[in-house]
Amino acid sequence: MTTRILGIETSCDETAAAIVADGRWVQSSVIASQHDLHRQYRGVVPEIASRAHLERINPVIEQALDTARLAFDQVDAVAIGNRPGLIGSLMVGVSAAKTIAWATGRPLLGIDHVTAHLYAATMSESESATQAAQATEDGTDVYPAVGLVVSGGHTSLFLVESPTDAHVLGRTIDDAVGEAYDKAAVILNLGYPGGPCLDRLAQTGNPQAYDLPRSLLGRESLDFSFSGLKTALLYKVCGQPRGRGSKAIFERSAADLSDTQRRDLAAAFQAAAVDTLMIKINRALDLANQQGRPARSLLVGGGVSANSLLRQRVTELGTQRNLSVGLPPMSLCLDNAAMIAGLAYHRWRQKDFDDLHLRAIATTD
Numbered sequence: 045m046t047t048r049i050l051g052i053e054t055s056c057d058e059t060a061a062a063i064v065a066d067g068r069w070v071q072s073s074v075i076a077s078q079h080d081l082h083r084q085y086r087g088v089v090p091e092i093a094s095r096a097h098l099e100r101i102n103p104v105i106e107q108a109l110d111t112a113r114l115a116f117d118q119v120d121a122v123a124i125g126n127r128p129g130l131i132g133s134l135m136v137g138v139s140a141a142k143t144i145a146w147a148t149g150r151p152l153l154g155i156d157h158v159t160a161h162l163y164a165a166t167m168s169e170s171e172s173a174t175q176a177a178q179a180t181e182d183g184t185d186v187y188p189a190v191g192l193v194v195s196g197g198h199t200s201l202f203l204v205e206s207p208t209d210a211h212v213l214g215r216t217i218d219d220a221v222g223e224a225y226d227k228a229a230v231i232l233n234l235g236y237p238g239g240p241c242l243d244r245l246a247q248t249g250n251p252q253a254y255d256l257p258r259s260l261l262g263r264e265s266l267d268f269s270f271s272g273l274k275t276a277l278l279y280k281v282c283g284q285p286r287g288r289g290s291k292a293i294f295e296r297s298a299a300d301l302s303d304t305q306r307r308d309l310a311a312a313f314q315a316a317a318v319d320t321l322m323i324k325i326n327r328a329l330d331l332a333n334q335q336g337r338p339a340r341s342l343l344v345g346g347g348v349s350a351n352s353l354l355r356q357r358v359t360e361l362g363t364q365r366n367l368s369v370g371l372p373p374m375s376l377c378l379d380n381a382a383m384i385a386g387l388a389y390h391r392w393r394q395k396d397f398d399d400l401h402l403r404a405i406a407t408t409d
């Protein structure tokens with residue numbers, strides 16, 4: 045019997061709902077992005093985000109059900125990304141999910157957003173399942189895996205034993221890599237959201253034209269740091285500042301860059317960011333080998349898993365290290381509800397349900 049789970053995601057600035065069958069078949073995935081509302085601020089404004097979720101949540105859920113040709117009482121469970129995220133945004137989705145669970149009598153499942161990004165790396169977009177998706181049911185081909193989540197809020201490495209069991213090996217001590225991309229795009233005066241704009245521009249530039257740092261935090265560390273890279277880019281673009289903090293005065297700005305300089309700086313930033321990620325992935329894979337539990341696969345998820353260079357480099361690494369590589373289809377890289385519904389299936393199989401006291405949790409560190 046097929047199990048159909050309604051997933052809901054409202055942790056940041058995407059209002060999303062999806063129906064996923066048996067943890068892998070995406071029957072509908074609706075994402076209402078709020079980029080237009082936040083563009084003028086060049087970042088997500090929490091109050092605007094939660095109000096927009098309130099306005100959009102009902103139509104988004106209805107559209108997900110309509111597309112899958114299901115009524116509320118035909119879903120087997122309701123899953124909600126309840127942690128981590130912006131508290132006001134999370135609360136909208138949690139309230140909606142509880143209401144549906146209560147009204148239909150279906151089980152409620154609170155899902156961790158970051159682990160769901162990792163799970164997205166094992167999902168496929170259509171019914172022509174990838175090898176990884178086929179193996180998800182028992183995990184024999186996928187796990188143990190090394191996992192990397194790279195998003196606007198997170199940069200973390202994991203040892204992953206199963207869809208519901210991931211241990212953190214290392215995480216960023218300052219900016220997340222997506223956040224660094226977004227700030228770098230502001231420094232270079234590119235569009236919003238910054239990550240995809242910078243990625244596109246970087247593909248036209250020469251990464252060797254500028255030397256930017258790769259912060260490795262010591263020989264063994266599996267943690268990340270991206271604030272030094274961001275500051276190094278700022279100084280290359282604007283020169284050395286006079287004064288400190290918000291009073292700093294710079295010699296020049298991004299407006300003074302030629303097109304070639306802007307392209308080359310974007311390419312140099314992208315090369316430094318992705319090199320850093322690749323070095324840490326290799327360290328994590330080596331560690332798994334040393335511990336006598338070599339990874340069968342590498343799973344990469346989160347918004348930055350849409351990055352062209354990162355996708356290329358991890359695919360090459362898979363060939364070099366004879367490792368299967370799971371990357372989400374482009375539609376499941378950024379925040380979406382299919383990954384929430386997909387991961388929830390594995391909790392559903394264990395009958396590991398939550399009750400109506402489920403809370404929205406802003407941070408899980």
Ligand code: KG4
Pocket residue numbers: 056194195196197198221222223225226237238239240243346347348350351352377378379
């Ligand atoms: O996973 P996500 O949608 O939200 C969070 O959970 O944070 O990730 C959004 C992040 C943003 O920082 C965005 O700039 C970045 O992912 N991003 C990219 C690309 N596409 C999205 N960064 C680099 N290259 C991309 N192609």
Ligand code: ZN
Pocket residue numbers: 157161195196346347378379
């Ligand atoms: Zn996310």
